Amino acid sequence: MSTTLQSNLVTSQNIWLHLLPQQKILVSLTGPHGTDIIGCVLDCMAKNDCEIEDFMLSRLHHNVTFGVLITLKSDNANLFRDLAEAAKKWDGNLTFNVHNQQDILPKSLEDAPYKNRIKYTATVLNQNGLTPKFLDEWTKLLLQEKISVEKMQKLSEGKLICADYKLSVPSETDLERLRQELFQLSINHRTDVALQPFNVFRKHKRLVVFDMDSTLIQQEVIDEIARMAGVVNEVAAITEAAMNGEIDFQESLRRRVSLLKGTSVDVLQSIKKKLIFTEGAHLLCKALKKVGFKLAVISGGFIPLANYVKNELGLDYAFANQVRYFKFNLFSIT
Ligand SMILES: [Mg+2]
Structure with missing residues (x-):
């Protein structure tokens, strides 16, 4: 009633x-x-x-x-x-x-019983704004998976670019398949979807580890070195093959570095000046440090540039490949 x-x-x-x-x-x-x-x-x-x-x-x-x-x-x-x-x-x-005590669950809820469920949180983000089309498809996907939304909250100031969902997921859900579907939805709408268990560990994370190339900085460092060495197309082709899974990362790095043979390591100094930090990277790192996080960058590139990024953003750790300086200043990695 x-x-x-x-x-x-x-x-x-x-x-x-x-x-x-x-x-x-x-x-x-x-x-x-x-x-x-x-x-x-x-x-x-x-x-x-x-x-x-x-x-x-x-x-x-x-x-x-x-x-x-x-x-x-x-x-x-x-x-x-x-x-x-x-x-x-x-x-x-x-x-x-x-x-009334004897109230029966409405028919619409019979397919989504509240027993045997696990709480998850999903964060959706699109820096240009969450579109009604994305939100509609996202919600339909949840319904299809019998996932109930318990809470939804806008996280961004001003425009709706980021939102948090508290979800109740049936315990028998095939999470691997769900992740694949979310990945496809994410690609179709160019919108990030992050799904994590809603438990005590989510709120108590103390370490944030960033990728460097095309993440904290806008460029791929190895492409920039290749540009200076005059082999940008050859290096880009190997990068693409590695991204497509045609060759493994170790092999692709070896091949790319061998193309750089003969290039002076001094180019790293010139590249430092050309690095473009991603919008918001400084602010994000400053805010995370302020609330007590340890921050690290892990790069598939080279340590002099990873250290530069670490110092610029005030990070705690940087990990990347060591460059070996041969007597003729040739590129090699350890
Ligand atoms: Mg990257």
């Missing part, structure tokens, strides 16, 4: 509720931001005999919704009269949903 009281109708309409002690009622008051929606609901609860079981507050633009699940202690209806008056005072919309 559900009853909606619009504050301006309360005085002109008699609302009849058949109340029983121990009855659970979901009370929800929506009103303009800047009014005392929370305080007035709690004030009504404090004055009347009931137990608060759960509550939730949400604010969207200029509107606030405060929902409270209560159990009544008596059949006294004064609580509802007080709530209706408070709603009228703050120009709010008041909703009661009466839940």
Whole structure:
């Protein structure tokens, strides 16, 4: 049973509720931001005999919704009269949903039982904005997998570019297949989707490790060295073959470095001046350091440049290939 009281109708309409002690009622008051929606609901609860079981507050633009699940202690209806008056005072919309003990789950929830579920969190991000098309497909994918959304929250300031979802995932879900589907969705919409177990470890991470090329910096260092050595196309072809999985990384690095043979290691100094840091990299590292994270960069490139990036961004560690300086200043790696 559900009853909606619009504050301006309360005085002109008699609302009849058949109340029983121990009855659970979901009370929800929506009103303009800047009014005392929370305080007035709690004030009504404090004055009347009931137990608060759960509550939730949400604010969207200029509107606030405060929902409270209560159990009544008596059949006294004064609580509802007080709530209706408070709603009228703050120009709010008041909703009661009466839940009986014998209430059966609606049919729509039968396929998504709340038992045998694991909590996950998903973060979705697109720096140009999350599109309705992506959000629609993402939500359809969740429905198809019988994954229920428990909470969704915008994480970005201003434009909707990043959001966090708390998800309830059936324990029998094939996570490998789900990851493949998410990966495809991510590629189709050029939107990052990160799925992680929602547990204590998520909140207590202390180390952040970054990739360097095309991550902290915009370029691929080895391509820049190749450009200076006049072998950029040859090196790019090997990089692409490695990215496509045609040759393994070790082999591709050896082949690329052999193409650089004869190039002075002094080019690394020139490349340092050309490195373009990714937008937000300085700010992100500064913010992470401030909250106590250890930061590292791991690069498939060369240590002089990884150290340069480490120093520029104030990181704690840098790991990369060592360059061996032959007597003729030729490139080689260890
Ligand atoms: Mg990279």
